[in-house]
Amino acid sequence: MIARVIVDVPSRATDRPFDYKIPENLNGWVEVGSRVGVPFGGRVLQGFVVGLAPYADVDVKKLKPIAELLDHLPPLSPDLVELARWVSEKYCCPWTTALQVMIPAALKGKADSVVSLSEEEECSEERTGFLTEESEPWFQYIRNNGEVRLALLQERFPEAAAGIKAAIRRGTLREEISIRDRLKVRKVWTVFPPEDTAAAEAALASASSRAAKQQEAARYILDNPEPIPLAALAQALSTTTGTIRGAADKGWLTIREMEQQRDPYAGRGFKRTEPLPLMEGQQTVYNEIAEALDNEAARVFLLHGVTGSGKTEVYLQTIDRCLKAERQAIVLVPEIALTPQMVERFKGRFGDSVAVLHSRLSSGERYDEWRKIREGRAEVAVGARSAVFAPFRRVGLIIIDEEHESSYKQEESPKYHARDVAVQRAKQHQAVVVLGSATPSLESFVAASASRSQEGTASANGSAKQGATLLPMPERVAGRPLPKVHLVDMRDELKGGNRSMFSRQLHEALLQRLERGEQSVLLLNRRGYSTFVMCRSCGYTAQCPHCDISLTFHQKSKALRCHYCGHAEQAPTACPSCESEHIRFFGTGTQRVEEELAKLFPGIRVIRMDVDTTTEKGSHEKWLTMFGERKADVLLGTQMVAKGLDFPYVTLVGVIAADTSLHLPDFRAAEKTFQLLTQVAGRAGRHELPGEVIVQTYNPEHYAIISAQRHDYASFAQEELKHRRFMAYPPFCRLILVTLSHEQLALVYAEGEKLASTLRDLARSAGVRGSDEGDGSRFIDILGPVASPIPRMKDRYRFQCMIKYRGNVGASELLGQAISLLSGANGQPPVTMSVDVDPQMIL
DNA sequence: AGCACGCCGACT
DNA sequence: GTCGGCGTGCTC
Numbered sequence: 001m002i003a004r005v006i007v008d009v010p011s012r013a014t015d016r017p018f019d020y021k022i023p024e025n026l027n028g029w030v031e032v033g034s035r036v037g038v039p040f041g042g043r044v045l046q047g048f049v050v051g052l053a054p055y056a057d058v059d060v061k062k063l064k065p066i067a068e069l070l071d072h073l074p075p076l077s078p079d080l081v082e083l084a085r086w087v088s089e090k091y092c093c094p095w096t097t098a099l100q101v102m103i104p105a106a107l108k109g110k111a112d113s114v115v116s117l118s119e120e121e122e123c124s125e126e127r128t129g130f131l132t133e134e135s136e137p138w139f140q141y142i143r144n145n146g147e148v149r150l151a152l153l154q155e156r157f158p159e160a161a162a163g164i165k166a167a168i169r170r171g172t173l174r175e176e177i178s179i180r181d182r183l184k185v186r187k188v189w190t191v192f193p194p195e196d197t198a199a200a201e202a203a204l205a206s207a208s209s210r211a212a213k214q215q216e217a218a219r220y221i222l223d224n225p226e227p228i229p230l231a232a233l234a235q236a237l238s239t240t241t242g243t244i245r246g247a248a249d250k251g252w253l254t255i256r257e258m259e260q261q262r263d264p265y266a267g268r269g270f271k272r273t274e275p276l277p278l279m280e281g282q283q284t285v286y287n288e289i290a291e292a293l294d295n296e297a298a299r300v301f302l303l304h305g306v307t308g309s310g311k312t313e314v315y316l317q318t319i320d321r322c323l324k325a326e327r328q329a330i331v332l333v334p335e336i337a338l339t340p341q342m343v344e345r346f347k348g349r350f351g352d353s354v355a356v357l358h359s360r361l362s363s364g365e366r367y368d369e370w371r372k373i374r375e376g377r378a379e380v381a382v383g384a385r386s387a388v389f390a391p392f393r394r395v396g397l398i399i400i401d402e403e404h405e406s407s408y409k410q411e412e413s414p415k416y417h418a419r420d421v422a423v424q425r426a427k428q429h430q431a432v433v434v435l436g437s438a439t440p441s442l443e444s445f446v447a448a449s450a451s452r453s454q455e456g457t458a459s460a461n462g463s464a465k466q467g468a469t470l471l472p473m474p475e476r477v478a479g480r481p482l483p484k485v486h487l488v489d490m491r492d493e494l495k496g497g498n499r500s501m502f503s504r505q506l507h508e509a510l511l512q513r514l515e516r517g518e519q520s521v522l523l524l525n526r527r528g529y530s531t532f533v534m535c536r537s538c539g540y541t542a543q544c545p546h547c548d549i550s551l552t553f554h555q556k557s558k559a560l561r562c563h564y565c566g567h568a569e570q571a572p573t574a575c576p577s578c579e580s581e582h583i584r585f586f587g588t589g590t591q592r593v594e595e596e597l598a599k600l601f602p603g604i605r606v607i608r609m610d611v612d613t614t615t616e617k618g619s620h621e622k623w624l625t626m627f628g629e630r631k632a633d634v635l636l637g638t639q640m641v642a643k644g645l646d647f648p649y650v651t652l653v654g655v656i657a658a659d660t661s662l663h664l665p666d667f668r669a670a671e672k673t674f675q676l677l678t679q680v681a682g683r684a685g686r687h688e689l690p691g692e693v694i695v696q697t698y699n700p701e702h703y704a705i706i707s708a709q710r711h712d713y714a715s716f717a718q719e720e721l722k723h724r725r726f727m728a729y730p731p732f733c734r735l736i737l738v739t740l741s742h743e744q745l746a747l748v749y750a751e752g753e754k755l756a757s758t759l760r761d762l763a764r765s766a767g768v769r770g771s772d773e774g775d776g777s778r779f780i781d782i783l784g785p786v787a788s789p790i791p792r793m794k795d796r797y798r799f800q801c802m803i804k805y806r807g808n809v810g811a812s813e814l815l816g817q818a819i820s821l822l823s824g825a826n827g828q829p830p831v832t833m834s835v836d837v838d839p840q841m842i843l
Numbered sequence: 844a845g846c847a848c849g850c851c852g853a854c855t
Numbered sequence: 856g857t858c859g860g861c862g863t864g865c866t867c
Binding site: 002004005007009013014017018019020021038039040041042059062063064824825826827 | 862863864865866867
């Protein structure tokens with residue numbers, strides 16, 4: 001058999017399988033999904049086996065053999081390899097890039113060289129003076145140490161690089177290249193019972209009163225023969241590791257290094273919980289999902305439940321049902337919501353069979369959790385976006401909580417959306433997808449409405465064949481009312497002479513909470529909030545010299561920085577343009593609010609959560625714990641305070657400026673604003689104390705804000721869909737954005753023109769209509785090229801083309817073909833092209 | 844991505 | 856006459 005291998009070179013020219021012979025000794029071991037090291041163009045690279053074929057099918061003569069197999073158990077299964085191919089086509093990225101996101105970073109092997117003296121040289125040691133290298137210090141070093149890593153040799157003898165290279169070429173040195181994982185297996189000294197228990201028992205019985213602590217240690221391990229980490233035992237017996245090593249020397253116990261399975265949640269002791277009785281609303285929903293699970297039907301459900309309607313309990317019980325059928329479950333949660341409380345709920349119900357995957361784990365921890373899944377020791381994976389690729393054998397259920405969250409979209413290549421990948425993966429496994437949200441994305445909502453009603457909104461989504469099923473959960477579990485939301489018109493405040501960022505009503509409400517000892521959450525909707533530098537005399541603003549964007553002022557370092565390229569410079573004391581000293585720096589939005597709070601409410605205790613204060617590992621949790629312990633009166637933050645928090649003493653939620661995100665040049669601006677407001681409103685009064693929400697706005701008549709105030713998703717969706725249809729935006733069409741960038745302006749524009757015309761030609765010959773006739777039928781329209789919203793970034797000019805289409809027109813394939821046609825001999829187009837597929841709801 | 848092959852300028 | 860510039864082309 002020969003193996004078809006995708007090598008780890010992310011370029012268009014190498015984005016196809018290369019064939020290799022499977023050496024005799026690896027016969028039967030190499031499978032689809034295996035990770036291998038292969039010789040490729042004079043070096044050894046990591047690759048994935050994506051297919052096996054009989055010898056007869058290829059020209060065997062020019063084949064090289066696979067150099068090595070990197071894992072005993074293939075890290076990927078054939079269905080994941082297939083899914084990777086789907087991702088690569090859908091999102092226009094190399095196959096290897098898609099394969100790479102499916103495995104933990106620890107397995108991203110790199111080639112590593114080991115050199116040693118070749119055999120003849122070793123034998124001829126006595127032939128002193130024969131070789132010119134012989135007197136070289138590095139030669140002696142290799143002779144003394146045997147096999148030496150080339151990297152180490154270069155480090156130790158940096159000036160000898162040429163000599164070493166020559167020796168390898170001449171054959172004096174033998175070089176062996178292999179792939180090494182970036183993996184450090186953590187080893188821990190561990191205490192075991194002695195080799196000879198009987199002898200130890202006897203020795204203990206007759207031992208003198210000396211070495212009492214050593215005897216104690218020996219006694220312990222004989223009575224509790226479970227291996228225990230050395231440090232832990234020393235601590236338990238309040239002695240030192242040295243003492244216990246003494247006992248080991250006497251043969252009373254054994255100490256060995258053992259590989260430790262990192263368990264980031266070790267020692268937390270999760271309390272097991274039992275399924276709660278479901279309320280009527282929950283039961284109906286559960287029954288529908290359970291039926292689909294039992295029938296192994298690839299169905300998609302949209303669980304539209306208001307905050308507090310008990311979605312999580314439904315998740316837990318459907319997972320249980322899935323596990324009983326010996327299929328595994330994946331739960332996706334937004335990165336930000338993956339809090340210890342969240343994990344606790346799953347570990348509490350399913351114990352050790354839960355694997356947790358998120359970005360804050362170290363690469364080793366992540367690898368261990370992943371391996372738990374791969375080796376079948378876990379049946380439930382809870383994690384962020386990439387957990388959709390959890391290497392389960394039989395996936396029965398994929399739950400996506402808060403499905404509307406934008407964090408399900410990956411910003412780097414492959415720019416996939418976890419929701420769309422989940423639907424695809426579910427098709428492979430005949431699995432059920434459950435999308436949960438209080439404020440569903442309009443894509444999902446429309447897809448789910450299609451099955452309910454025959455109204456036009458639905459049929460407009462061209463390729464919705466059977467659609468998704470809407471499962472409404474309009475009731476809150478304990479019957480608690482949703483909090484009252486007050487809108488404050490900030491224009492009236494201004495008219496009334498209040499120029500502060502706090503309205504009188506919010507000021508009053510905050511004061512009240514302080515007096516009562518209750519807590520408040522303040523949200524600064526920071527999107528669109530600028531932190532730029534401006535001269536009040538001449539209007540000068542500081543711009544990045546490499547990007548067409550304003551520089552951002554950072555209070556901490558007193559520096560001006562560019563968000564996009566990282567350029568930093570000292571903040572000026574006078575205006576560089578007019579030399580006026582009336583130059584103002586605005587700190588980050590939250591900092592300004594914090595300062596104003598301190599001014600208005602002396603002694604107020606504020607926790608500020610934003611990018612500046614939560615970058616450190618664990619800081620996020622730390623602040624929330626502090627707030628939970630009522631060590632602060634106010635939790636002030638951006639988006640991140642809107643999600644998943646649940647504190648009993650929070651009775652006030654204030655939104656400083658609801659509209660900052662409303663007028664962004666983004667067709668989803670209203671949707672995002674509505675979602676944010678609805679979510680943050682749900683943070684108040686979740687327990688006995690009633691909650692109140694104050695929303696400050698300059699647009700109190702905007703439907704996104706009014707609907708959020710009334711907790712009315714349906715009317716928001718109706719209004720927003722009207723706009724989307726009128727403007728011909730998703731979900732009434734689909735979008736792919738191609739951004740081209742290069743140092744030379746003329747070249748980017750020219751390539752943009754070429755791309756657009758190539759695409760139009762391709763579409764025409766594929767027989768797809770070129771414009772939207774408004775009748776819901778399929779079309780593909782290519783817009784642009786036009787300058788990007790940020791026309792220059794990192795000294796590169798940027799243009800974009802937009803592909804707007806509806807129905808199954810193979811847009812990604814056409815784009816892939818077009819890029820290939822524009823590509824030169826190196827397989828790459830002359831300018832950089834980045835493809836961004838707008839999140840869809842592919843059914 | 845790397846690395847080789849290949850065809851034109853400034854050095855021994 | 857050679858060393859080396861980086862433009863095309865290939866890697867099983």
